[in-house]
Amino acid sequence: MRFTALLSGLLLSLNIQAIELPEESRVPGGIALIPLAGLNTQQAPSAWYRGNRVMVIPSTETRFADQSPWLAVIGIPLSAKPADEQLMKADGKRFPFSIEDKAYKEQRLTITNKRHVNPNQQDLARYKREKDEMVTAFKSWSTPELSSLEFVLPSEGRFSSPFGLKRFFNDQPRNPHSGLDIAGGQGGAINAPAPGKVVAVGDYFFNGKTVIVDHGFGLTTLYCHMSRIDVAIGDQLNTGDSIGAIGKTGRVTGPHLHWTVSLNNTRVDPLLFVREH
Numbered sequence: 001m002r003f004t005a006l007l008s009g010l011l012l013s014l015n016i017q018a019i020e021l022p023e024e025s026r027v028p029g030g031i032a033l034i035p036l037a038g039l040n041t042q043q044a045p046s047a048w049y050r051g052n053r054v055m056v057i058p059s060t061e062t063r064f065a066d067q068s069p070w071l072a073v074i075g076i077p078l079s080a081k082p083a084d085e086q087l088m089k090a091d092g093k094r095f096p097f098s099i100e101d102k103a104y105k106e107q108r109l110t111i112t113n114k115r116h117v118n119p120n121q122q123d124l125a126r127y128k129r130e131k132d133e134m135v136t137a138f139k140s141w142s143t144p145e146l147s148s149l150e151f152v153l154p155s156e157g158r159f160s161s162p163f164g165l166k167r168f169f170n171d172q173p174r175n176p177h178s179g180l181d182i183a184g185g186q187g188g189a190i191n192a193p194a195p196g197k198v199v200a201v202g203d204y205f206f207n208g209k210t211v212i213v214d215h216g217f218g219l220t221t222l223y224c225h226m227s228r229i230d231v232a233i234g235d236q237l238n239t240g241d242s243i244g245a246i247g248k249t250g251r252v253t254g255p256h257l258h259w260t261v262s263l264n265n266t267r268v269d270p271l272l273f274v275r276e277h
Helices: 002-014 121-138
Strands: 031-035 047-049 055-058 070-075 086-090 093-097 106-109 158-161 166-169 180-183 189-191 196-204 208-216 219-229 242-246 257-263 266-268
Touching (some): 031 093, 070 257, 121 196, 121 219, 196 219
Parallel strands (some): 106 166
Antiparallel strands (some): 158 180, 189 242, 196 208, 208 219, 219 242, 219 257, 257 266
């Protein structure tokens, strides 16, 4: 009763309605929803996980509100080991949580541009500059009015490469697939899956024509291999606004959209945010 009364007061003072949450999946590349029990503050606690700030929102669902007025929404990296104890901190208090193992499938691709498999020194220097730019965008922190963490798919088409695949390019192992590939065909529309602000636009060595959108509280989305970009840095987008068109720029085997969702600078499964797919 005490928590429920406090939650009601918080929602009234912050003018916040019930927030649609992503699907919880405590696996590498998934999401943990952690009630911050014992932190009964009027202001959102400051929470951190693996050196990155964590999204904290009011607990608007009864299953969490009974435990705490605040809920941490945490992205779990693909590199996380189930045997390790996972810890986050909020206002100096430690919140341990466990994760389960998940076996992702393998994918082997043949890349005809050999420099996209074994870059030269000039390519690597360019990649480092571009990676720094993208990480800065992934670490964006803004506090817009938030009513939902639910996305619509940014493009139509079949899912050609799911999230988390263990990838091999020309039989050489590479990092796991950090997004979802949608094969919608050359020139297919790419639209904003939720409101947000454009924080990066570029034509990158591996990713080709790319856009990154900040949706608030450490939640960002990335769109790669585009044939056309319709936005500029600073643009405010609503759900369904055009971002650009599907293409085959950068390291690709054919036209598709590579869509990444990042939470607390951690790449997570985009479909956890999509209710219908």
